[in-house]
Amino acid sequence: MGNKRLLLLNGSSRKKGTSYSFSRTIKLLAEASGNKAEIIHIIDYFDGKENFDSLRELISQNDIIAMIAPLYSDTLPCFDIWLLEKLADECGNDLKGKSFFAVGQCGFPDITRIEPLLDSCRLFAGETGMNWLGGLAYGGGAMLNGALLEELGKKGENITLGFKLALQEILQDKKIPSKSQELITIKIPKLLYRPLAAYLNNNARKQAREAGNVDYARKIYLE
Amino acid sequence: MSLVILDAMEAGNGISNKLKEELLQAGKEFSYFELRDMNILPCRSCGACGFKSPGKCVLKDDSHEILRAIARGNTLVMLTNIRFGGYNYTLKKAVDKFMNLCLPSYTVEHEHLLHPNRYGSKFIVGIGVHGGDSKDQENCFKRLVENNAFNLQSEYRTLILKPSEDMENVKQEINSMIREVC
Numbered sequence: 001m002g003n004k005r006l007l008l009l010n011g012s013s014r015k016k017g018t019s020y021s022f023s024r025t026i027k028l029l030a031e032a033s034g035n036k037a038e039i040i041h042i043i044d045y046f047d048g049k050e051n052f053d054s055l056r057e058l059i060s061q062n063d064i065i066a067m068i069a070p071l072y073s074d075t076l077p078c079f080d081i082w083l084l085e086k087l088a089d090e091c092g093n094d095l096k097g098k099s100f101f102a103v104g105q106c107g108f109p110d111i112t113r114i115e116p117l118l119d120s121c122r123l124f125a126g127e128t129g130m131n132w133l134g135g136l137a138y139g140g141g142a143m144l145n146g147a148l149l150e151e152l153g154k155k156g157e158n159i160t161l162g163f164k165l166a167l168q169e170i171l172q173d174k175k176i177p178s179k180s181q182e183l184i185t186i187k188i189p190k191l192l193y194r195p196l197a198a199y200l201n202n203n204a205r206k207q208a209r210e211a212g213n214v215d216y217a218r219k220i221y222l223e
Numbered sequence: 224m225s226l227v228i229l230d231a232m233e234a235g236n237g238i239s240n241k242l243k244e245e246l247l248q249a250g251k252e253f254s255y256f257e258l259r260d261m262n263i264l265p266c267r268s269c270g271a272c273g274f275k276s277p278g279k280c281v282l283k284d285d286s287h288e289i290l291r292a293i294a295r296g297n298t299l300v301m302l303t304n305i306r307f308g309g310y311n312y313t314l315k316k317a318v319d320k321f322m323n324l325c326l327p328s329y330t331v332e333h334e335h336l337l338h339p340n341r342y343g344s345k346f347i348v349g350i351g352v353h354g355g356d357s358k359d360q361e362n363c364f365k366r367l368v369e370n371n372a373f374n375l376q377s378e379y380r381t382l383i384l385k386p387s388e389d390m391e392n393v394k395q396e397i398n399s400m401i402r403e404v405c
Contacts, residue, residue: 073322084306217328221291
């Protein structure tokens with residue numbers, strides 16, 4: 001049985017999207033081994049629906065903090081950067097000595113695209129004196145579209161197992177093992193990218209038809 | 224040839240002033256956006272810019288004038304303090320809207336799945352201002368600019384400046400950048 005407290009920051013503007021689904025599974029896994037975990041939505045603090053002082057209070061109560069976020073334009077969404085800047089500038093002492101890890105997810109299958117997001121989290125941890133435990137990258141998050149991992153069959157089981165292995169180390173303040181990344185990585189041979197693009201483009205045309213035959217290639221800012 | 228400058232620096236800093244000065248002196252056509260004063264709402268991942276309102280965010284904010292300038296321009300210059308090896312919040316609020324510069328369909332380029340450009344490729348310059356000595360921060364910043372350029376299938380250049388840097392050096396660096404991109 002553990003006795004750690006985890007604060008999971010959902011870094012997506014969507015409260016029931018893939019980042020939330022990942023946060024939820026990590027929460028359930030942590031609680032299953034006797035720890036306490038809570039999910040908060042960064043967008044609520046950005047929008048002023050939640051008070052920033054209450055977040056400081058939450059941070060002081062937790063041992064481990066995690067950022068679970070989608071990739072927007074190659075790194076964290078702007079409201080997540082807003083939060084990290086605010087925390088680093090105003091709450092450095094509250095963070096010192098706590099542990100921090102991150103999970104980034106993007107729509108593209110190539111997980112190397114997520115590295116700048118994880119680098120930002122690592123550098124934030126370094127700047128605030130936190131103990132960086134590492135990051136996990138998931139490519140293909142858009143295809144999950146917020147589905148609960150237990151509803152995804154083998155794929156969901158592998159992601160859950162990857163998170164479970166990571167948590168076993170995280171809860172002992174140890175680095176995320178490489179095996180976790182291997183388990184959550186979807187391996188799509190690059191040879192299949194063209195057929196995949198053709199399939200996705202077919203879906204795009206279908207969506208355009210359903211939206212009333214819109215011209216999705218419209219150059220609206222040149223009109 | 225027209226340049227679009229996205230300036231995410233604080234008011235009254237020497238580097239922004241020097242950049243404006245040198246652009247004016249070079250007689251280049253440019254649009255200059257001081258992002259700190261602009262109302263740019265965050266992307267809510269609603270997906271409307273894909274098919275409901277193709278290429279245009281449904282939120283009413285100042286990002287539309289920026290995207291219009293980028294669509295019509297050839298070169299995009301982004302000036303920011305480096306925060307955590309990347310862009311500061313002020314710049315990122317604009318960059319998050321760049322999805323509108325791409326189509327919701329897919330292409331394969333250099334063995335990567337990408338969204339095709341809506342307005343053709345641009346030359347992208349990322350100018351990062353960083354007070355410390357961390358090569359890690361600088362390298363991460365360069366990597367981020369490179370990734371943005373790759374996604375927009377564009378050429379790029381990065382420039383790292385120190386806030387304490389001698390203004391004569393800043394002038395030379397900026398002039399060299401202007402000569403290269405114009």
